[in-house]
Amino acid sequence: MQNEKVALFIIFGGSGDLARRKLYPSLFRLYQKGYLDQHFAVIGTARRPWTDDYYHQVISDSLSSIQAPTDQIAAFTDHFYYQAHDVTNSEHYVVLENLAEKLDQKYDLQNNRIFYMAMSPNFFGTIAKHLKTENILTTAGFNRLIIEKPFGHDYNSAEELNEQIRSSFTENQIYRIDHYLGKEMVQNISAIRFGNNIIESLWNNRYIDNIQITLSEALGVEERAGYYESAGAMRDMVQNHISQIATLLAMEPPVSFSAADIRREKIKVLRSLHIDTPEEARRNFVRGQYAAATVDGTRLESYREATQVNSESNVETFVAGKMEFENYRWAGVPFYVRTGKRLAKKETRVDVVFKQLPMNIFETISDEDKLSDNVLTIYVEPTEGFGLRVNAKRLGQGFETRPVDLDFRHSAAAAGNNPEAYERLLLDALNGDSTNFTHWDELSQTWKFADVVEKVWAETKPTDFPNYPSGSMGPVAADKLLQRDGRYWIYNPMQATPDK
Structure with missing residues (x-):
């Protein structure tokens, strides 16, 4: 499909309120419009010990306000995978990388990865560090990091957080989202x-x-x-x-x-x-x-x-x-x-x-x-x-x-x-367009x-x-x-x- 985007999304905080209210419905609308089709996959991570089937049900429930055929929703959720994950545990990142590699081959994702931090900002620096040290960042495709607010509590904490993230990602790979x-x-x-x-x-x-x-x-x-x-x-x-x-x-x-x-x-x-x-x-x-x-x-x-x-x-x-x-x-x-x-x-x-x-x-x-x-x-x-x-x-x-x-x-x-708004911005991130993100x-x-x-x-x-x-x-x-x-x-x- 001409407009189809190719990428693996890894959502840290995949069980959270933001993912349910905004991210899953927005990704589904991109799927309905053909921007996402066969060559995409999503890994949702959180501490909860969910199965893939339960995760699919959570996603289906998040789409209840959208009029769509049941088979279309089922085809969409089939691209989603869940991993119980402790963001401070290095071993969990090894498991995450193995799953990412498997999905990259299954869906031909060309090593394109978007990491979405939909959780407490206290862990942003920790996650960014492990993504680099555990070799989850790819060398062949693109790596893009989407960060939710709050980005720091004041200037000093924001600067410290920025330095932590910049140790793993360059500025042009960082997409600080402001949904307005x-x-x-x-x-x-x-x-x-x-x-x-x-x-x-x-x-x-x-x-x-x-x-x-x-x-x-x-x-x-x-x-x-x-x-x-x-x-x-x-x-x-x-x-x-x-x-x-x-x-x-x-x-x-x-x-x-x-x-x-x-x-x-x-x-x-x-x-x-x-x-x-x-x-x-x-x-x-x-x-x-x-x-x-x-x-x-x-x-x-x-x-x-x-x-x-x-x-x-x-x-x-x-x-x-x-x-x-x-x-x-x-x-x-x-x-x-x-x-x-x-x-x-x-x-x-x-x-x-x-x-x-x-x-x-x-x-x-x-x-x-x-x-x-x-x-x-x-x-x-x-x-x-x-x-x-x-x-x-x-x-x-x-x-x-x-x-x-x-x-x-x-x-x-x-x-x-x-x-x-989130639908627009997710598509911008897929396109590598940082116009509507914050530097x-x-x-x-x-x-x-x-x-x-x-x-x-x-x-x-x-x-x-x-x-x-x-x-x-x-x-x-x-x-x-x-x-x-x-x-x-x-x-x-x-x-x-x-x-x-």
């Missing part, structure tokens, strides 16, 4: 910027007043409570997902749309990211933690009531802040960011707020004619599309103005047929940025936690952060007309 970079509308940022002169010509501090990035989640921490206790919203969302979106918005046009040229511009703009002083971090960043509340007749518990959470925890479930890029294009333009759990609505979006006209000629006609901000909105999820807010004349007598939203959303059917030089800069805020917060315990009710849009301080600069959050589902 696989989302349709995040990838569309480049298209709308560099594919439209009307947009790119205005994409600078002469015309843009501020840019707002919102990653709002309606759910609480749920089953991730234990992880959140050690991470918090800053490490979980701002240091990676939000920083990557901001980078795509701020980078200069690349020479070509290639992984090397895009990566070069991303690294360049991140080097211009202003690293706050401790005093600036206190002023520019707000943290919050959700409290219990009753929403639509249902009581929603507080973060401190969640399982695996300390009843006096000071971990943040909300962050709002200001990022600034100190370069010619963006000097003076704040990038306001916010993310939180248990907010009013699930919504990921970017709002680009343009500067007001230097003079409003309609003010002499009516006191009501305050021009609304022109805003370009990129809707990432749950709906996907674009919006542009402009000012127009009201219908009828007189010359009063009102904001009008020009809106495009992909249909539910079109969005439903779109590749899911160490990017991570190092975002960790340096986040570390200042984390250190300030560690030195000053919050006295008002929990400080926002479930179902709201976060603490009042997040609104004041913008009000202090004479601005406001464009997206506010708590108001009927957020533009007013």
